[in-house]
Amino acid sequence: MKLKILITAGDGIGPEVTNEAVAVLKEVAAIGGHDFTFTEKRIGGVAIVKDGTPLPADTLEAALASDAVLLGAVGGNEFNSMPPDKRPEGGLLQLRSALGGYANLRPCFSFKELTVNSPLRPEIIEGTDIMFVRELLGGAYFGKPREWNKAENRAYNTMVYTRDEVARVARIAFQLAQKRRKKLCSVDKANVLEVSQLWRAAVVEVGAEFPDVELEHQYIDAMAMHIMNRPRDFDVVVTENLFGDILTDESGVITGSLGLLPSATIGGKVNLYEPVHGSAPDIAGKSLANPLGAILTAALILRHSGGLEAEASAVEASVRKVLEQGFRTADLARGNTRDFTVLNTQQMGAKVCETVKTMLVNA
Numbered sequence: 001m002k003l004k005i006l007i008t009a010g011d012g013i014g015p016e017v018t019n020e021a022v023a024v025l026k027e028v029a030a031i032g033g034h035d036f037t038f039t040e041k042r043i044g045g046v047a048i049v050k051d052g053t054p055l056p057a058d059t060l061e062a063a064l065a066s067d068a069v070l071l072g073a074v075g076g077n078e079f080n081s082m083p084p085d086k087r088p089e090g091g092l093l094q095l096r097s098a099l100g101g102y103a104n105l106r107p108c109f110s111f112k113e114l115t116v117n118s119p120l121r122p123e124i125i126e127g128t129d130i131m132f133v134r135e136l137l138g139g140a141y142f143g144k145p146r147e148w149n150k151a152e153n154r155a156y157n158t159m160v161y162t163r164d165e166v167a168r169v170a171r172i173a174f175q176l177a178q179k180r181r182k183k184l185c186s187v188d189k190a191n192v193l194e195v196s197q198l199w200r201a202a203v204v205e206v207g208a209e210f211p212d213v214e215l216e217h218q219y220i221d222a223m224a225m226h227i228m229n230r231p232r233d234f235d236v237v238v239t240e241n242l243f244g245d246i247l248t249d250e251s252g253v254i255t256g257s258l259g260l261l262p263s264a265t266i267g268g269k270v271n272l273y274e275p276v277h278g279s280a281p282d283i284a285g286k287s288l289a290n291p292l293g294a295i296l297t298a299a300l301i302l303r304h305s306g307g308l309e310a311e312a313s314a315v316e317a318s319v320r321k322v323l324e325q326g327f328r329t330a331d332l333a334r335g336n337t338r339d340f341t342v343l344n345t346q347q348m349g350a351k352v353c354e355t356v357k358t359m360l361v362n363a
């Protein structure tokens, strides 16, 4: 298997956690005789400082010439007063748009060993396994017109979807549901918004192609509550860009840490892979960051860009194993050094690598 992977490590803890994800990919490549090549380019705040723009042209060019892009994180407090398109986040949105992936897959699961890390009770969250499919290229994020008119003290954004934009992401969600527990929940605000009424109509229309998948609809406000009260009831959840942004951060409460959640964006020219967590500037460069979200994101590269299902599963199983053995990064141990062995970013990466190796060599 040959893969050209572009690494855009970005800001804050991005470089530290992507280093560990790359190490895992290199281990998998060495064992299986795969040819993975890695190139690094700047994005986000580091690119604003060095190149004067959050998405330099050579980064975009390299991204379009690769098979997969692995992003660390973007953002930093020093850019907070800039207009949205000039900020680090603007670079990421431009990259998403240029690569064309519209279906952002964000799995949310509870790890048995980490149920105590969640403020929710274990009997509520145990066994949760949700696949969020967040539409990534439409809605208020990209809708026009948009403006903050300072003279008039008035600002607006446009939440817009076409039927086809909804249909294509719904189709991916239905297909995923077919391979899982055959349940799809579409989330909207169709009691208030026309754009949600169109969303719902398009999802129902595509649903006719998937009679074996049970389809339900929920309003976003009710859904925010349901995933806290009864997360196990959901299998695949499809929703528009902004609702998906919010629901997936909320779902981090189930896992107990946003630092564990991966994502893959598919459907476009080049797949884009990013952990769900942010740049965490307060702990950047201190080897405190949790690399497991980035490592699980690497597993998604193996699955969705490499077609290497066994290897992807081995990486995921290794993360579980390491947690089972009592290894934790500081955010996961939360001061409990009696029951856990606390590892720094690099030690945790090495522990997972070692486990992946044992698992694949003995497979």
Ligand code: IPM
Binding pocket: 074, 075, 089, 092, 093, 245, 276
């Ligand atoms: C995410 C992030 C991004 C988003 C930001 C960094 C632009 O919150 O991936 O969830 O809003 O999509």
Ligand code: MG
Binding pocket: 245, 246, 249
């Ligand atoms: Mg977000």
